[in-house]
Amino acid sequence: MGIFDVIYHCRSMRRLKPDPVPEELLLRICEAGNQAPTGSNMQGVRWIIVRDPEQRTRLAELNRKSVLNYVDTRRVDVPHHDPAKRQRMLDAVLWQAEHMGEVPALILACHQWLEAPADDAARAGAGGSVWPAVQNALLAARALGLGATATTLGLVDKPAVREVLGVPDTVEPYVLIPVGYPMGNFGPVTRLPVEETVRYDRWEQ
Amino acid sequence: MGIFDVIYHCRSMRRLKPDPVPEELLLRICEAGNQAPTGSNMQGVRWIIVRDPEQRTRLAELNRKSVLNYVDTRRVDVPHHDPAKRQRMLDAVLWQAEHMGEVPALILACHQWLEAPADDAARAGAGGSVWPAVQNALLAARALGLGATATTLGLVDKPAVREVLGVPDTVEPYVLIPVGYPMGNFGPVTRLPVEETVRYDRWEQ
Numbered sequence: 001m002g003i004f005d006v007i008y009h010c011r012s013m014r015r016l017k018p019d020p021v022p023e024e025l026l027l028r029i030c031e032a033g034n035q036a037p038t039g040s041n042m043q044g045v046r047w048i049i050v051r052d053p054e055q056r057t058r059l060a061e062l063n064r065k066s067v068l069n070y071v072d073t074r075r076v077d078v079p080h081h082d083p084a085k086r087q088r089m090l091d092a093v094l095w096q097a098e099h100m101g102e103v104p105a106l107i108l109a110c111h112q113w114l115e116a117p118a119d120d121a122a123r124a125g126a127g128g129s130v131w132p133a134v135q136n137a138l139l140a141a142r143a144l145g146l147g148a149t150a151t152t153l154g155l156v157d158k159p160a161v162r163e164v165l166g167v168p169d170t171v172e173p174y175v176l177i178p179v180g181y182p183m184g185n186f187g188p189v190t191r192l193p194v195e196e197t198v199r200y201d202r203w204e205q
Numbered sequence: 206m207g208i209f210d211v212i213y214h215c216r217s218m219r220r221l222k223p224d225p226v227p228e229e230l231l232l233r234i235c236e237a238g239n240q241a242p243t244g245s246n247m248q249g250v251r252w253i254i255v256r257d258p259e260q261r262t263r264l265a266e267l268n269r270k271s272v273l274n275y276v277d278t279r280r281v282d283v284p285h286h287d288p289a290k291r292q293r294m295l296d297a298v299l300w301q302a303e304h305m306g307e308v309p310a311l312i313l314a315c316h317q318w319l320e321a322p323a324d325d326a327a328r329a330g331a332g333g334s335v336w337p338a339v340q341n342a343l344l345a346a347r348a349l350g351l352g353a354t355a356t357t358l359g360l361v362d363k364p365a366v367r368e369v370l371g372v373p374d375t376v377e378p379y380v381l382i383p384v385g386y387p388m389g390n391f392g393p394v395t396r397l398p399v400e401e402t403v404r405y406d407r408w409e410q
Contacts, residue, residue, distance in 0.1 A: 003211045003348045007240050007341055031399035035212050036340055037355060041286065041294060043397050052406040081246070089246060124329065128357060128380070131336030132343075135241055136212055139344075143208045150242060152333060167408045175333070192248050194236035201257040203372045 001143045009186050010139055013147025014096040016180030020051075020104045025144050029107065029179065032140035036132035044126065045133045048108040048165055048173075053101070058164045059176065060101035063154030067097035070153055096149070096178065103178040108165065109134050116169035123172050130174040137177060147182030150175050206348045214391050215344055218352025219301040221385030225256075225309045230349050234312065234384065237345035241337035249331065250338045253313040253370055253378075258306075263369045265306035268359030268381065272302035275358055301354070301383065308383040313370065314339050321374035328377050335379040342382060352387030355380050 030047040038044060050056055071090060100106070111126040134150050141148040154176045155161050161173050199205055235252040243249060255261055276295060305311070316331040339355050346353040359381045360366050366378050404410055 001208050003206050003208045003344055004237065006208045007237050007345065010240065010242075012242055027399055027403065030403050032209065032212050034396045034399060034402055035215065035394050037215075037217055037343070039357070043402075045402060047403045048406070048408065049403060050406050055406050121326070121329075124326075124332075127329075127332035128336055128355075131333055132340035132355070135337035135340040136344075138242070138337075139208055139341075140212065150333075150337070152244070165407050171408060189240050191239045194232055194239060197239055197248075197251050198232065198235050199251065199253045201253070201255050201260050202370050203253065203376060 006139050006143050009188050010142045011187060011189055012092075012149040013182045013184070013186070014092040014149050014178075015183040016099075016103050016147050016178060017183055018102045018104060019181050021146060021180060025146065026105055026107065026179065028144065029137045029140045029146070029148075033109065033133035033137035036136045038129035038133075039126070042129065044111045044113060045130055046110045046112045046171065048110060048167075050106040050108065050165075051104065055164065056103070056106055057101045059106055059154060059161070060097075062157055062160055062164070063100050063151070063176070064097045066153040066156045067093060096151075100154070100178055103180045105179045107137070107177040107179055108173050109137070109175040109177060110167065110171050110173045112171045114170070117172070126172065127174065134175045134177065141177075141179055142186065145181070146179055147186075148177050148179045150177055152176070211344050211348050214393050215347045216392060216394055217297075217354040218387045218389070218391070219297040219354050219383075220388040221304075221308050221352050221383060222388055223307045223309060224386050226351060226385060228254075230351065231310055231312065231384065233349065234342045234345045234351070234353075238314065238338035238342035241341045243334035243338075244331070247334065249316045249318060250335055251315045251317045251376060253315060253372075255311040255313065255370075256309065260369065261308070261311055262306045264311055264359060264366070264381065265302075267362055267365055267369070268305050268356070269302045271358040271361040272298060301356075305359070305383055308385045310384045312342070312382040312384055313378050314342070314380040314382060315372065315376050315378045317376045319375070322377070331377065332379065339380045339382065346382075346384055347391065350386070351384055352391075353382050353384045355382055357381070
């Protein structure tokens with residue numbers, strides 16, 4: 001697929017079939033992620049591919065708690081969303097929350113440091129090295145016909161996630177990417193017109 | 206270009222010609238960025254395309270100070286880098302620092318909130334919505350034959366950057382992307398073998 005086709009048709013796909021995904025494809029997704037730039041080219045992005053049913057169930061349960069809490073307490077209105085569209089997104093998020101344990105692969109994008117970060121701000125500071133890799137991974141999944149979403153709600157209870165995965169102090173889980181064959185169709189994404197998002201030379205025009 | 210070709214040949218291109226880039230291409234880069242997912246689909250990514258020579262000079266000077274400080278004080282050794290390769294990267298960073306004012310377009314990826322964030326942690330918290338857009342923008346630039354890099358050193362002195370660009374409290378500059386036609390050739394990126402970056406089901410194997 002051409003790069004622009006992929007970029008413009010890379011919807012967050014949340015309703016996924018339980019059918020297994022070949023390991024080769026999961027590795028291609030991670031490998032594509034690794035090609036993204038990292039700060040000082042440190043290449044600290046690490047992936048945990050979770051397919052074990054018990055491990056998936058544990059992560060799914062952590063995600064479900066966070067999603068239900070989010071939907072209850074933070075139902076945000078976004079000016080540029082029509083309510084029907086927003087409701088469809090929330091429905092898909094809730095579907096994903098109820099079925100995440102059946103999704104064949106949960107890929108965790110993590111960052112590994114040579115030494116444990118000094119504090120939470122330092123732990124959060126590698127986002128600029130992890131998120132570009134996650135975006136590459138989402139694009140690769142789309143190109144391979146796989147549905148995926150980048151989610152962080154499932155990682156809110158970080159100590160619990162760390163315990164499930166047994167990650168050491170030098171590793172931080174950043175993003176959870178459920179991957180599987182989509183139930184629906186890949187459609188185009190809809191976004192604000194670019195003109196509404198661009199300024200020239202300074203903020204005030 | 207095919208998506209995987211772009212992903213595997215999207216080097217950070219720092220040595221750029223001063224030749225102007227058509228505005229249409231700069232907008233395509235930003236538009237591609239906007240297609241990336243954002244947290245809760247808030248679509249808060251904003252772009253400031255800086256082409257005015259005086260504005261470029263101001264940003265270039267802020268970047269130069271940070272780069273020289275970085276090179277002096279934080280020359281990091283990375284285990285998987287051979288020293289010659291690392292030196293080539295640093296040379297390119299220094300070249301960019303000396304010539305950034307001549308690069309035809311400096312694109313700032315920013316985040317805009319509906320209300321000003323409560324504190325610095327909240328300001329830093331939109332990285333997961335900005336960096337995927339930046340990665341899309343880098344891939345789009347590559348596909349259009351343009352060289353680009355995602356840099357943050359030039360934004361270290363945030364108050365000075367905010368003053369130059371006149372951004373309000375509700376907007377945060379995140380990433381500076383110098384864009385232009387490259388002096389050198391686009392080559393493949395070189396990264397760790399994927400097997401060294403992947404674990405299965407839990408961290409300890």
